[in-house]
Amino acid sequence: MEIVKVPFGKFNGQPVTKFILVNDNGVQVGILDFAGLLQSFKVPTKDGGLADMVLTSENLDEFTGNGFCTNRLIGRVAGRIANGEFKIDGQEYHVEQNEGQNTLHGGKNGFYNHIWHVDGTKLTDDAVSVTLSLTLTEEMDTFPGKMHVVATYTLDNNDNLSLQFSATSDADTLFNPTNHTYWNLSKAAAPTIDDLKLYVNSKDHLAVDDGKIPTGEKVANAGTPFDFSKPTKLADALKPMANTKENGFDDIWEVEPSLDEPVATLEDPESGRKMSLYSDRNGLVMYTMNSDDPTVYNHGEVHPHNGLAMEAQTLSDTPHHPEFGNVNLHPGEEKTCTIKWHVEY
Template identity: 30%
Template sequence: MRRLFCAVLLVAAVPAGATGIAVQPYGTTPDGAPVEKVTLTNDRGMTLAYIDYGATIVAAAAADRTGARRNVVLDLPDLAAYQRSTRKWGAIIGRYAGRIGGARYTLDGKTVQLQPNLRGLTIHGGPPGYEQRVWQRRDFADRASIGSVYTLVSPDGDQSFPGKLTLHVTYRLLRASDEFRIEYEAVTDAPTVVNFTNHAYFNLAGAGSHGLATHRFQFDADRYAVTDANRVPTGELASVAGTPLDFRRPASAAARLQAPSALLGDPPGFDHSLVFTKGPGQLARVAVIDDAASGIRMEIATTEPSAQFYTANAFDGKEVGSSGSAYQRYDGFAFETQHLPDSPNQPSFPSTVLRPGEVFRSITSLRFTRP
């Protein structure tokens, strides 16, 4: 049975005009649904912003070495741009983040047929994606934090998955430190599989900066998921030792992208599932990323067992951020904490099964400092 992670969700209804929470209109979807933007500001001056469409993070302003604030989340200029895009910028992904081979899995002796793409597999749950929906939101303020709880009810058969799923996602900005948390809680009324993540892209030199040459990455991950030609896991978890995926000591991803490697492909790019060394369900630091240009450090802690590390290999300059800069290949990175892709078809992987009466809980924390 899947290990269910424990987290305490303590929220209080936010009073009108509460300090640190600003809400403004962000547009209207074609079917008439209003979308708002929430901007949180903590006691230190860090801001975190997100919109109701896709429960999408659109900005996080971290302090650089001079104390000036830089937005480190790659964003788009308006709601229409998010609706046109297929890159899922900063959105919540579900019902199942990552790939499911053959667009099907078997649970309790029953085969569940999902919606295949052109390669015959399902990616990020299939259409309609959670990133394309307007979520319900409740803002809150408590002694230690401010934020919002987003709720999405996914009916039985949604994306062809069984079971009515109720998902709560909390964005929580701590008042006294430059840290925000993403907290997930889900229940179902029928056996199903779940895997959630946030699809934000980062550049610690600032959104709109080009390349990752000034970044150094360190991950507490000693294995990776071996995949087939469609990037679906084979079931083997191999050692990172001696491969470009070994970031157990700080290293430059940009430098490794310049060296020929069958593992990184042609053109080269990181798009791999890394398995953490920490214990199951333990909230622990799993990644440290430093940027020499800005002096910003990002530390990531999670209860999840793995993450997808991606270096924006498919960016092609066709989408432009609010900074006015077109996003090119390698202009950002994603570190999507989650369970492993294709887990429903891989018995040796940590289970992603959720059953009635169980509660799925997960936390990912992102903390910004200046080392």
């Protein structure tokens, strides 16, 4: 096990540091203190090299210069809040609307737009970790309450990378964080995720309006392109989506929460690489990077469907749909949640 600490450019004039976690199998994970960003997830290849399983760059400006939250931590609330308003125990709150009338990913000054404090690193015989923390006030991100959030990434010798969040607040607020990493397990020369196979432990997805806000209706996946109950080639699922406004997926699946059985798996039949995703919450937002915007990149390459974001969280817009779950955080309470990725190669 090993931890390597290296400089990784500057954000708003402040130095950014990358922490490289290495296990005894040669798996390497790069974590930035900027946005808690998962900058790389490298696994050994059969020819003795290393392959990155996520979209990445060695240039911080390519992460900060795009609007796709690439590989960053997201919060206080992942996804969208309709009209930037919600109630907690009858009290109404209004927060910044940064996508039309809606609030997206905690507003423009959420988790993803800060350098986090490095609380420390830990190295044992079986695991290596880095712990980051951030304190946000209402003046910083418009959400009520002074929130303190801690995020710990841990890589172990079973090739699991886990991410545990915990948060407290001095006033009623919301907490539904995620990690916004884009995955592509195929060889570097492959321009899209078309040949990858996706499985999702889900029977339903959420109907949404034109602003991608859930209507409250759950739609059966069976018989639709949203059905990944068996490993499905993404090209086959994306083809019928080509004529939609999105030209792909930007949608919300209801999943069976579990840290023991995968919520989803993504695999590349050609290389044998596979990623299994675990989550203790009931939602999975997936975005197939449908744009050819030049800020969508992988080592400078630009292609629609270049990567797949798999955002584990509680189902979106829960303040307006309490049947989806409870993301309220009250004073004197601590909430935790965990995302885990297991890689095979």
